[in-house]
Amino acid sequence: MPFQCQSYIESEILIIEMEGKLTSPDDVQKLSEIMQSKYFSTGRNVVFDCKKLNLLVSSGLNIMVRILTKSRVNGGETVICNLNPQVFNVFNITKLDTIFKICLDKEEAINFLKQNN
Numbered sequence: 001m002p003f004q005c006q007s008y009i010e011s012e013i014l015i016i017e018m019e020g021k022l023t024s025p026d027d028v029q030k031l032s033e034i035m036q037s038k039y040f041s042t043g044r045n046v047v048f049d050c051k052k053l054n055l056l057v058s059s060g061l062n063i064m065v066r067i068l069t070k071s072r073v074n075g076g077e078t079v080i081c082n083l084n085p086q087v088f089n090v091f092n093i094t095k096l097d098t099i100f101k102i103c104l105d106k107e108e109a110i111n112f113l114k115q116n117n
Contacts, residue, residue, distance in 0.1 A: 001019065001020040001021065001054065002020050002021070003018070003019070003020040003021055003022050003023070003024070003026075003027035003030065004018075004019045004020055005017060005018045005019070005030055005031060005034065006019075007034045007038055009038070010110065011110060011113075011114065012045070013045045013046070013047055013110060013113055014034075014038055014045065014046045014047070015046075015047045015049060015106070015110075016031070016034060016046065016047070016048050016049065017049040017051070017052070018048060018049065018050055018052065018053045019052035019053060020052070020053070020054060020055075021053075021054055021055040021056075022053060022055065022056050022057070022059075022060035023055060023056075023057045023059070023060065024059075025059065027059075027060065028059050028060065028062070028063045031060075031063045031064075031067070032063060035067055035070070044071055044074045044075050044076020044077070044117065045071060045076040045077055045078070045079075045113045045117055046067055046068075046071055046076070046077075046078040046079070047078075047079050047080075047081060047106060047109045047110065047113070048064065048078065048079070048080045048081070049081055049082050049106050049109075050080060050081065050082050050083050050084070050087055051081075051082035051106075053083075053084070053087055054084070054086070054087070055086070055087070056087050056090050061090070061094060061096060064078070064080075064096075064100075065096070065099075068099070068100060075117075076113075076117060077101065077113060077116065077117060078100065078101075079100070079101045079102070079103055079109040079112060079113060080100050080101070080102050080103070080109075081102070081103040081104065081105055081106050081108065081109040082104070082105055082106065083102060088102075
């Protein structure tokens, strides 16, 4: 399945729902465009909902780390939720599971951000 992403704002948090395979430069560009168009209208916090994300490669990790950095520089946080075992394994092998806050579901991620920001 090709990569798709939807974004919306909930409780001043930018929620990005990803689906399919985040593997190509065009996919990364989609995420970059969302950040450029919506991030500054939401505040500082981002949730990546990976419930339907099947595959993630280094270019996808790179854009997610850049978004995390942007959030933290602006006093916010980026949280990842709903990781399937294969995608979680990518975070675990790269040790990015120690850098990102990873939650079981979107509700937990939003509650974490509300309590900590």
